[in-house]
Amino acid sequence: AQSVAQPEDQVNVAEGNPLTVKCTYSVSGNPYLFWYVQYPNRGLQFLLKYITGDNLVKGSYGFEAEFNKSQTSFHLKKPSALVSDSALYFCAVRDRGYSTLTFGKGTMLLVSP
């Protein structure tokens, strides 16, 4: 079985400060890991993914994520938050033996001016 947890329903950060959105996963084999962002009344937009190789993955809009196999985590980070980063963020996992993605419940990121 595969599962993913986003332990925070909401993350609040001031503009200009670094942000972290947490994600942990559980798979029986090796994972593919993804981050998506959703703006209000929109579909999901792909941000970045980990397939193999370098544990630090860089993606769109200045976001990055670090794959940590020992802690089974894939936290999303950005060095300096923008108000426009305020949105709903989803982490997703796929075990390489599986066919479909499992999504977390989402974390609302609110960046205050």
Added chain:
Amino acid sequence: DVKVTQSSRYLVKRTGEKVFLECVQDMDHENMFWYRQDPGLGLRLIYFSYDVKMKEKGDIPEGYSVSREKKERFSLILESASTNQTSMYLCASSFSRTSGNEQFFGPGTRLTVL
């Protein structure tokens, strides 16, 4: 750029009506998916398809059916809509199921069943 389009952004239907949600992708992707999104529950997979005329049940298929007559089009059907099917419905597509390809999402259809 991959484009996934959904036939309606907003839809209001009455209990018992048959509802069709259409999804079209323009990148010749093999795989197509239907999810529903509810607050606090994230995205849940309803059905998916790896090829024309092929379908697989996801995590919550009850009350839904699908059709994929052409590679680019994947339809979700609510045979007899109920109020508990009020939700945001998201369609997605991806190139191949055998690698780490990301899924591309449509804008969503917000369905209200009265």
